[in-house]
Amino acid sequence: PALEMQAEIKARGGLIVPAHVFTPHKGIYGSTAPRMGEVLDTSLVDAVELGLSSDSSMASYIRELDHVPFLTNSDAHSLGKIGREYNELQVAAPSFDEFRMALQGEAGRSIAANYGLNPRLGKYHRTYCAACGSIMDEQAMSAERCPHCGSLKLVQGVLDRILAISDRESPHVPANRPAYHYQVPLEFIPGLGKAKLRQLLDHFGTEMNVLHRTREEELAAVVGPVLAGLIVAARKGQLELSSGGGGTYGKVAVQEKASE
Ligand SMILES: [Zn+2]
The missing domain is CATH 1.10.150 (DNA polymerase; domain 1)
Structure with a gap:
């Protein structure tokens, strides 16, 4: 059980950072619960990792995250993709203890900045229809059926999920959040x-x-x-970007001017 695992990790001096929290496949918000507090002891969560399809602003729709540090990391599925998202840390040395201090903001250590994909390029940014292959890249998608083919086989996008479970009208980014730099x-x-x-x-x-x-x-x-x-x-x-969804990355739209 998650709570027992948390206790075990803490007893061994570990850090707890749920990864790609909003993705529809196994993300703690994406497929488990609308509030992390329903499944985890949030006082024992050291940070959350935002995943490719979200950023600090999107995550700030959820109040319980106001005091939780945000990390941006890429999964190491292949050598070339290691480090496509990363964090700039203010630390005295690259060690586990210093990393812990950076997460907790101790003694001048900090997360100085997040570097991540523009969330529109992420593989699960918007809702995707597995029946007709459409990615809903328009307004918020709260419908249960695909507006194009009527199918129920929708994979909810990260933005759509966040809007569905948000407890704010608009995102509130606390002043002490590090800058979030997009990269393509x-x-x-x-x-x-x-x-x-x-x-x-x-x-x-x-x-x-x-x-x-x-x-x-x-x-x-x-x-x-x-x-x-x-x-x-x-x-x-x-650059003009079209959103990703359902496991397919977003794309850079080819502009007239650039292709002349
Ligand atoms: Zn469809």
Whole structure:
């Protein structure tokens, strides 16, 4: 039972961080209960991990999370995807004790920032119909049937789930929440294939250097002005995105200007 497991973890000096809490498959809010307090002792929860399809703002629709730290981590399903979401921590050393102190905000340690996918790109952002394959990317989806085919086989999206269980009209982000930086991984950029990705990594070392730190002219010298423009537009939050759902990632819409 969850409560016994929590007691056991705490007795051994562990930390408890429910992962991808809003996803429809095994997320504690996504498929277990509308309130974490119904299944866990929330005083023993050290943080929650938001998953690819949500962010701090979306999670702030739920009052019981106001005092719970947020982490953003990627699952390690494949080597290339490790670190596509991560946290910037203020710590004196990369150790378990310092990590614990950062979560608890002790002695100047803190979570300084969250870096995550734009939630629209996440695999479970919006509700998906398993019968006709539609992703409901419009208004909040509270209907039980697919508006396109009438099927009941819906996989509820993370945004739709949060709106269904929220206990606020609008999200309230506490002032002490760290900044949440969106990123669009290079594999989402239209026209950026494996060869160009390799060239970028050879020149600039890491994907995060390319996404956040390299100037547009430098990028353009390696992959040309169109792709460089898309990478910089992603950085500024100016790309048009269509939402993911039902296990399929969202997409970057190809813009007229970029494809000329
Ligand atoms: Zn349908």
